[in-house]
Amino acid sequence: MKRCVRLWSLGLLLTALSVPALAQNSGEQVYKAQCAMCHGQDGLAATPVAKMMGVPSFKAPAIQKLTTADMIAATSNGKAKMPAFKGKLSQAQIEEVVAYIRKLQK
Numbered sequence: 001m002k003r004c005v006r007l008w009s010l011g012l013l014l015t016a017l018s019v020p021a022l023a024q025n026s027g028e029q030v031y032k033a034q035c036a037m038c039h040g041q042d043g044l045a046a047t048p049v050a051k052m053m054g055v056p057s058f059k060a061p062a063i064q065k066l067t068t069a070d071m072i073a074a075t076s077n078g079k080a081k082m083p084a085f086k087g088k089l090s091q092a093q094i095e096e097v098v099a100y101i102r103k104l105q106k
């Protein structure tokens with residue numbers, strides 16, 4: 001009986017842990033959960049963390065010039081101090097989040 005209750009609470013815990021990751025469907029949700037802490041909510045990298053790490057604004061000319069494929073590659077493989085997201089995010093999530101960044105750049 002005790003074991004049964006423990007298994008049940010483990011299941012509940014696993015469900016609770018997996019929900020946030022699964023809920024990150026839209027590019028905006030992925031961005032806010034995975035990217036905003038470094039790049040800033042608006043992508044302008046105006047936060048103290050961004051300045052400390054040398055995060056560029058997505059509106060900087062050099063970043064505007066990147067192709068969508070460049071941005072997908074940088075997100076997948078990481079770049080300088082930026083961590084790689086391959087394995088952490090699905091290919092579809094990476095494409096969605098880059099599409100969201102394209103919107104922030106306007």
Ligand code: HEC
Pocket residue numbers: 030031034035036037038039053054055056063066070071072074075079080081082083085097098101
């Ligand atoms: C730990 C902080 C951090 C997080 C989290 C982070 N980035 Fe970055 N990002 C950086 C830094 C630092 C750079 C600048 C890298 C460099 O020096 O060229 C960067 C650069 C970039 C660039 C430009 C790459 C280039 O070729 O110049 C893109 C695109 C980008 N990030 C997308 C993302 C996306 C999408 C996410 C979320 C899935 C994300 N970043 C999360 C720190 C971060």
